[in-house]
Amino acid sequence: MSGSIQSETDELATELCSPLPTERVIFTYAMNAIAFGLTGLALIPLLSILWEILVRGISGLKSDMFVKAVIDNGFGNAILGTIIMVLIGGILSIPTGIMTGIFLAEFSQTNPITGLVRFISSILTGVPSIVVGVFAYGVIVLVTKGFSAIAGGFALAVIMLPVIILTTEESLKLIPISQRLASAALGGTRFQTIFRIVVTAAIPGITTGILLAVARAAGETAPLIFTALFSLDWSEGLLSPTASLPVLIFNLYNDPDPEKSQLVWTTSIVLLSLILSVSILSRLVIRQRRIN
Amino acid sequence: MNNLIPAIKVKNISFYYGTIKAIEGVSIDICQNQVTAIIGPSGCGKSTFIKILNRISELEGPVKVEGDVEFFGQNIYAPRVNINRLRRQIGMVFQKPNPFPLSIYENVAYGMRIAGRYSKVELDEIVESALKGAALWNEVKDKLDKSGLGLSGGQQQRLCIARALAVKPKVLLMDEPCSALDPIATMKVEELLHSLKSQLTIAIVTHNMQQAARVSDFTAFFSTDESRIGQMVEFGATEQIFNNPLDPRTRDYISGRFG
Numbered sequence A: 001m002s003g004s005i006q007s008e009t010d011e012l013a014t015e016l017c018s019p020l021p022t023e024r025v026i027f028t029y030a031m032n033a034i035a036f037g038l039t040g041l042a043l044i045p046l047l048s049i050l051w052e053i054l055v056r057g058i059s060g061l062k063s064d065m066f067v068k069a070v071i072d073n074g075f076g077n078a079i080l081g082t083i084i085m086v087l088i089g090g091i092l093s094i095p096t097g098i099m100t101g102i103f104l105a106e107f108s109q110t111n112p113i114t115g116l117v118r119f120i121s122s123i124l125t126g127v128p129s130i131v132v133g134v135f136a137y138g139v140i141v142l143v144t145k146g147f148s149a150i151a152g153g154f155a156l157a158v159i160m161l162p163v164i165i166l167t168t169e170e171s172l173k174l175i176p177i178s179q180r181l182a183s184a185a186l187g188g189t190r191f192q193t194i195f196r197i198v199v200t201a202a203i204p205g206i207t208t209g210i211l212l213a214v215a216r217a218a219g220e221t222a223p224l225i226f227t228a229l230f231s232l233d234w235s236e237g238l239l240s241p242t243a244s245l246p247v248l249i250f251n252l253y254n255d256p257d258p259e260k261s262q263l264v265w266t267t268s269i270v271l272l273s274l275i276l277s278v279s280i281l282s283r284l285v286i287r288q289r290r291i292n
Numbered sequence B: 001m002n003n004l005i006p007a008i009k010v011k012n013i014s015f016y017y018g019t020i021k022a023i024e025g026v027s028i029d030i031c032q033n034q035v036t037a038i039i040g041p042s043g044c045g046k047s048t049f050i051k052i053l054n055r056i057s058e059l060e061g062p063v064k065v066e067g068d069v070e071f072f073g074q075n076i077y078a079p080r081v082n083i084n085r086l087r088r089q090i091g092m093v094f095q096k097p098n099p100f101p102l103s104i105y106e107n108v109a110y111g112m113r114i115a116g117r118y119s120k121v122e123l124d125e126i127v128e129s130a131l132k133g134a135a136l137w138n139e140v141k142d143k144l145d146k147s148g149l150g151l152s153g154g155q156q157q158r159l160c161i162a163r164a165l166a167v168k169p170k171v172l173l174m175d176e177p178c179s180a181l182d183p184i185a186t187m188k189v190e191e192l193l194h195s196l197k198s199q200l201t202i203a204i205v206t207h208n209m210q211q212a213a214r215v216s217d218f219t220a221f222f223s224t225d226e227s228r229i230g231q232m233v234e235f236g237a238t239e240q241i242f243n244n245p246l247d248p249r250t251r252d253y254i255s256g257r258f259g
Helices: A002-017 A022-058 A076-106 A113-126 A129-144 A149-173 A177-185 A190-218 A245-252 A258-291 B046-052 B083-089 B104-113 B120-133 B153-166 B183-196 B209-215 B238-243 B248-254
Strands: B006-017 B020-031 B035-039 B063-071 B090-093 B171-175 B201-205 B218-224 B230-237
Touching (some): A076 A149, A076 A258, A149 A190, A177 A190, B006 B201, B020 B035, B035 B046, B046 B201, B046 B230, B104 B120, B104 B153, B120 B153, B209 B238, B218 B238, B230 B238, B230 B248
Parallel strands (some): B171 B201
Antiparallel strands (some): B006 B020
């Protein structure tokens, strides 16, 4: 009796310790090699762009460039213009986008219009940004008879709007129905439930959406070319042509002045770090949400 | 038994999810300051039934209710009834603990905050007495500003009970409140039911027959017929239902010979 148990144990030990068939081992290694190789290949363009910009740009970086206008070989006015126009875009698109997102997430059962609004928002995401620029040109520039930061901000708002709408809707839908029922069972009205419980719980998701929209708008060139135009010197106000980082790069790329073409590379570093830091910030917000 | 006042009187109620009939012809009196247990196999409509009583089922989709539900003589399905005021009178604790992602204090204060303006002193007092009522005060009094989600499952469920008590309802509906809790947390909630009985009326859905026998004064047994429509088979004093059931289906279920 004990002998047969012993032999079963031995058999099991042999089974557990014997290696897999050679062809399966080779297959595993081959697949690993292919996966790592392709990942490396995909990283080459990204890393080479970063490398090129860093090498060409960093040598020309001087601290006073942040406070000088383009005309004095700085990019201070372009940073300020980008911030102002993204700010205008945010003021226009954040409240409307969040409200539309709430409408889509909370009223879709009772209101047939939501399907249409969601469809339009998705289409808006795919509209080429140059078309958005032409639209803003027609709606604002032609009416106010001038290129301005307001027109540029409006164009950026159109770019930001669908991003904010769709991420707000998604993050509201992630809040479980049990939270809504709990609020209703305490006598909460629909308004109280949505604003005090659902939106509060979804704030990290909504914030992420806003940051993604800001990162996207800050890097846009096409919508600003016909709207904010460009200015070599500090802008005279919200109703005058205004410089921005992407349009600076676009306008001065072929400039014969070597100082200006150096400025293009340095500006690229600044724009890239600006967008990267907003993206990293949005990642941090997402991580914060996971911890909670 | 004679001087019992019905807090909720259900008269011949039928319930539909869309066009699908889920419950048919249920009549029951839920008496004041008593614990009424609703037992029955899965899918017999007992959770559905309890959600009719504070009209919370209306939030889960298109539903239709036939028959009358009277709350101290008022038909709660009358068109002039304010649904938000009704739900403050008939509170509810759900199957899974669902505290808000707010602090412990704000969880309990929520019901008061949405109802009107209260001073800090008034709110402090209500929060303390609600947490004491839910036997949670001693465990959380030093961390009222910490998130309610950081509590254990049993504590979260008692937090939900405290949150419901804070708005001073006349009736508390509980939909399998212990199904997600371990035996010790379950025992604490059951002890709580005994102490709460003097202040309010409780209706509790449970799939645990021993729990129904331990905590309730009255028991309703629900079951389904061949067409999967839920109905009430028998209703009576808990002692009678468990010791001397009149209906053979109740007898089979109680003795574990069901299905």
